[in-house]
Amino acid sequence: MVLSLIFSAARLSYAAGSLSRSFAMLALSCLWTTWSLVLFGGVNQHFLRLAAISILSLHTAASLMTSTFTKFWMFFSLTIEVNAVALIIKVFDSNTTYITLVTSLIVGITGLYGALSNILYETVGEDVLPQGTPIIQQRKPEEPYMPCPALPSRKTEAIYKAAEYLNEGHVIGAPTDTVYGLIASCKHPESISAIYHIKGRPPEKPICLCVSDIDQIKYANPPFSDLLWTFMHLCYPGGITCVVHKGDWLRRIGVGDAIDYVGTKDSVAIRVPDSTVLSYLLSISGPVALTSANPSGEVDSTHHDMVIDRLGHKVAAVVCDDESHEIVPSTVVNCTKIDEGTITFFRIGxxxxxxxxALFERAKAIKNSKSTDLKFNSISLNK
Incomplete structure (x- = not known):
């Protein structure tokens, strides 16, 4: 049982990243195994002499490492070292009636003190039975400089923090279903203007509107035709951006005064990303202005490190989600003349x-099928 506990402690030490503690525990387990064989195994002691000396050397090396542990660890290691010397004496057939007993008692008392000290610390939260600071202090590695907070995408707390930055009028970097983007809340039109300065983006290039799902658009009740609604249902969520006519309906989804800051005078590009992280963030913060997170004219950012390195000193934070799902941005489709049976492309992404x-042809087929069903039902009713 003692051996299993020691091996468990060694494994936990290794898992915690402390190789020196793991080595010390392994040396102790080897020492304990040899001691058990001598006292209880009935093994000829002459065969254990070489093992005893080797184990003593191994534990001596482990004892030197304890100078970077607490003072208690050093004392505990010293008591075991004395106990190991007693083992050597016994292996060489010397009279050790009291040495082994005394050293074993010292080890047991010291180990009991250490166990109680750790139990009380975990229970009370203070060093009731102090173990002392290391004689040799290990130098902690310097943390890399971060120009802005890096918010892990897998933590809800981090997403709420990102939403807080947006609600305060800041620009942040965030993952999408394509490349990383810069986003600013529509509640703060001035933050959308800041995106142009952060990227060095030409003012004639419009910024798209990004919402969490198509139901947000439906809630605003825009004057879209059945064909446009059908086409958008096929495109969203995903890597397609639809450009549609502007209108006061944008105010009803929370765009507010930012209506003049997204899109052009007559049209606006709408993104519904297929990204759990971004959709969740937008469900908290509301609609945002979105553009790719790269200095204008440079390659798109496909990892959060690229955003931090290139724009971290200009944004409030970056939501980190490792590699992007795509290496190019979304495909931008002009849907302003869709009712005339035509779509064009601003960008192939x-x-x-x-x-x-093919999606457009499918949308037309669905619309025609509905129209045929409607006419058929109308004829049936007239009859």
């Missing part, structure tokens, strides 16, 4: 043109 055109 992660979704190929033929895929988008």
């Amino acid at each position: 992660c979704v190929p043109q033929d895929v988008v055109e």
Whole structure:
């Protein structure tokens, strides 16, 4: 049982990243095994002499490492070292009637003190039975400089913090279903203007509107045709951005005064990303202005490190989600003339043109099928 506890302690020490503590515990387990064989195993002691000396040397090396542990560890290691010397004496057939007993008692008392000290610390939260500071202090590695907070995407607390930055009018970097983007809340139009300065983006290039799901758009009740609604349902969520006509309906989804800051005078590009992280963030913060997180004219950011390195000193924070799902941005489709049976492309991105055109043909087929069903039902009713 004692051996299993020591091996468990060695494994936990290794898992915690302390190789020196793990080595010390392994040396102790070897020492304990040899001691057990001598006292209880009935093994010829002459065969254990070499092992005893080797184990003593191994534990001596482990004892030297305890100078970086607490003072209690050093004292405990010293008592075991004395106990190991007693083992050597016994192996060489010397009279050790009292040496082994005394050294064993010292080890037991010291170990009991250490166990009680740790139990009380975990219970009370203070060093009731102090163990002392290390004689040799290990130098802690310097943490890398971060120009802005890095918020882990897998923590809800971090997403709420990101939403807090947006609600305060800051610009942050965030993952999307394509490349990393810069986002600013529509509640603060001035933060959308800040995106242009952060990126060095030409003012004539519009910024798209990003919402968490298509139901947010439906809630605003825009004057979209059945064909446009059908096409958008096929495109969203995903790597397709639809450009539609502007209108007061944008105010009803929370765009507010930012209506003049997204899109152009007559149209606006709408993104509904297929990203759990970004959708959750937008469900908290509301609609945002979105553009790629890279200095204008440079390659897109496909990892949060790229955003931090290039724009970290200009943004409030970056939501970190490792590698992007795509290496190119979304495909931007002009849907302003969709009711005339035409769509065009502002940019071919992660979704190929033929895929988008196939979706458009499917949308027309669905609309025509509904129209046929409606006419058939109307004829049936007239009869």
